[in-house]
Amino acid sequence: MGPLHTPTIMFSSFATLLIFGAFFGLAWWQERRSLELLLWSSAFFTGAIGFVLLAVRGDGYQFVTISLGNALAVLALSMIWLGLRAFDDRSLKIVWALAGPILWIAVTYFSDHFRDSVTSRIVLYSVLIFVYSALVAFEVLRSDNFLKLPSAYIVAFVFVSHGVFYLIRIPLILLWPLAGNSASGTQQPLWYQFVTFELFLHCLAGGFAFFALVKERTQQRYKRASETDALTGVPNRRAFLDQLDQHLATTPTGGAFLYLDIDHFKTINDRFGHAVGDEVLIDFADVVSRSVPGGAFVARLGGEEFAVCLPGSGGKKAILLANDIRAVFEGRRFVTPKGVLSATVSIGIAEMAGRSTSHEIICAADAALYAAKAAGRNNVWSIENNGTPQFAAGPDHRDLSSNRPAQLSLRTSGGTAAPRQSAFP
Numbered sequence: 001m002g003p004l005h006t007p008t009i010m011f012s013s014f015a016t017l018l019i020f021g022a023f024f025g026l027a028w029w030q031e032r033r034s035l036e037l038l039l040w041s042s043a044f045f046t047g048a049i050g051f052v053l054l055a056v057r058g059d060g061y062q063f064v065t066i067s068l069g070n071a072l073a074v075l076a077l078s079m080i081w082l083g084l085r086a087f088d089d090r091s092l093k094i095v096w097a098l099a100g101p102i103l104w105i106a107v108t109y110f111s112d113h114f115r116d117s118v119t120s121r122i123v124l125y126s127v128l129i130f131v132y133s134a135l136v137a138f139e140v141l142r143s144d145n146f147l148k149l150p151s152a153y154i155v156a157f158v159f160v161s162h163g164v165f166y167l168i169r170i171p172l173i174l175l176w177p178l179a180g181n182s183a184s185g186t187q188q189p190l191w192y193q194f195v196t197f198e199l200f201l202h203c204l205a206g207g208f209a210f211f212a213l214v215k216e217r218t219q220q221r222y223k224r225a226s227e228t229d230a231l232t233g234v235p236n237r238r239a240f241l242d243q244l245d246q247h248l249a250t251t252p253t254g255g256a257f258l259y260l261d262i263d264h265f266k267t268i269n270d271r272f273g274h275a276v277g278d279e280v281l282i283d284f285a286d287v288v289s290r291s292v293p294g295g296a297f298v299a300r301l302g303g304e305e306f307a308v309c310l311p312g313s314g315g316k317k318a319i320l321l322a323n324d325i326r327a328v329f330e331g332r333r334f335v336t337p338k339g340v341l342s343a344t345v346s347i348g349i350a351e352m353a354g355r356s357t358s359h360e361i362i363c364a365a366d367a368a369l370y371a372a373k374a375a376g377r378n379n380v381w382s383i384e385n386n387g388t389p390q391f392a393a394g395p396d397h398r399d400l401s402s403n404r405p406a407q408l409s410l411r412t413s414g415g416t417a418a419p420r421q422s423a424f425p
Contacts, residue, residue, distance in 0.1 A: 009193075010055035013200045017048035017076075020207035027214065039083035040210055047076030047203070061115040067108045070125055071101040077132040080206070084139045087213070088146060096135075100128045122173045126166040133163030148220065151212035158209055162202045169195055229300040231278060232285035240299030244309055244358045251311060255352040256318035258308040259365035260288065260325070263344045263377040265304035276336050280343055284329055291325050307362075315351050315382060322347040322380045323393035330378065330395070344378035349392060354385065 021044030028037035053069030078097035085092055107124060108114045114121055136159040139146075146152040169191075176189045227239030235243070247255070262268075262284060269277040281304065288298050288306060296310050310318055326345055334341040348369025355361045364383045371389030372381040379394030 009196045009200050010051050013203050014048050014051040014055065016200065016203045016207065017044045017051065020203075020210075021045040021048060023207075023211070034086075036083040036087040037214070039079050039086055043076045043079035043083060044207065046072050046079060050076060061108075063109060066121070067105050070108075070121075071104045074104055074125070074128050074132065075101040077129065077136070080210075081132055081135045081139060083210075084136060084146075087217075088139065088143050090139075100132060104128060119173050119177055123170050126169045129166040130163040133159040133166070137163070146213075149213055149216040151209055151216055155206070155209045155213060158202060158205045162198070162206075165195055165198050229285075232282050232300050234285050234289060234306075235297065235299040237299060237301045240297065240301065240307060240309075241358055243297050244361070247309065247311060248352070248356065248358065254314075255309065255311045256313045256315060257350045257352055257361045257365045258310065258318060258322055259348040259350075259362070259369045260284075260306040260308070260322075261346050261369055261373070262304040263346055263373075265343075268341065268343060272336050272338055272341055276334060276341065279334055280341075283332060283334070284343075284345065287329050287332070288325055291321060291328065293321075307365075309352075315349065318349050318351075319380060319382060319392045322349055326378065326380060326393070327395075346372040346377045347380045348372055348389075349380065349382040351382075 021041050024037050024041035024044060028034060028041055031037060050069050050072030053065045053072065057065035057069065075098075078100055082092050082094070082097050104124065108121060114124070137156045140152050140156045140159075141147070146155075172189075172191045172195075176191060227235055227242075229236045262280065265277065265280070268280060281300070285298070285300060285306065288308060292298060292308055292310070293313075295312070296308055299307050301307050308321075310321070313321070326347060330342065330344050332342065334343075346369060348365045348367065348371070350361055350364035350368060352361055355364060364387070367387070368381040368383040368389045372379050375381065375391065380392040381389050382392045384390055
């Protein structure tokens with residue numbers, strides 16, 4: 001008798017899989033939308049049944065223990081792979097998942113050679129385990145969503161090493177064959193007992209690794225939710241300021257800050273209702289997000305106020321971008337039960353060079369925004385190095401001296417345009 005008792009290891013693997021299956025099943029019961037939890041629970045239960053059948057096999061071929069037992073073990077691994085695809089919101093490859101187990105049953109049941117040769121069966125089984133283990137590792141390593149989770153690397157390592165162990169079985173079985181026509185019994189080569197022990201460790205490590213994946217994703221979702229404005233989908237004030245402070249700490253020079261405020265937003269809410277106001281906010285966030293270049297970050301600071309940080313952009317580029325945003329938003333139309341609404345935005349710009357803190361930058365941009373509001377709204381102002389606000393861009397520069405108020409446009413639902421009028425009496 002060797003140092004390891006193979007049937008005991010198999011039953012230990014069974015108990016491990018049973019426990020993980022129950023835990024993942026309970027997790028799925030609490031979160032029914034998570035298909036991966038159901039697949040992983042089913043995979044562990046399927047593997048547990050397979051290991052029971054393998055543990056009670058006798059000498060020689062038997063369909064239930066050899067063909068069905070090993071097929072269930074392969075199916076469990078393929079279901080793990082399907083669960084990872086569901087975890088990553090990818091389509092499920094059901095045919096590929098069933099191909100291995102079906103191939104195993106067909107070959108071992110219909111082929112006299114495989115029924116009579118434990119060596120041939122171990123070679124085929126080892127190849128199937130390697131293929132599905134490689135698919136699991138590949139699924140993890142190719143996805144950016146997985147690579148954001150630290151435990152993804154543990155999952156990849158666990159399954160890569162598992163696949164390699166089973167590939168190593170092929171030369172070992174050829175050089176050091178098993179006794180009899182099955183892998184049952186304790187009088188087997190030492191390498192087979194250690195490979196079986198690796199299977200137990202794999203079940204244990206894999207189960208914990210998947211639990212870590214689920215926990216890390218949940219934490220990531222809560223973190224993202226805490227940093228995202230629920231209405232518009234852009235980052236909120238807290239996330240934006242953290243990102244701005246991080247940018248200033250790592251790249252203290254260069255860049256521009258845009259402070260954007262939708263004109264007369266309270267009037268929009270009062271006249272058209274908060275549902276329309278929400279639609280305006282969502283649309284404006286979309287306009288800004290689509291307009292900014294890569295590397296820029298956008299946020300809703302609160303209410304109708306938004307901010308954009310443009311790392312590496314000078315004042316001229318920032319002014320051009322701000323005016324594009326202003327013009328695009330001015331051209332948008334919102335169909336409401338009370339008519340067709342258009343709105344405008346005022347924007348203040350501050351260059352980040354020479355300003356070391358987010359507070360200084362925001363205060364400077366706020367001063368430019370205040371000047372834009374005072375000058376009639378629907379325009380872009382920037383702050384000079386000496387702290388003086390200056391007009392930068394707008395629809396009608398010549399009329400700014402009149403300080404005329406920005407206007408809301410309302411057309412009746414019949415299509416007749418009402419004259420543009422002040423938002424305030």
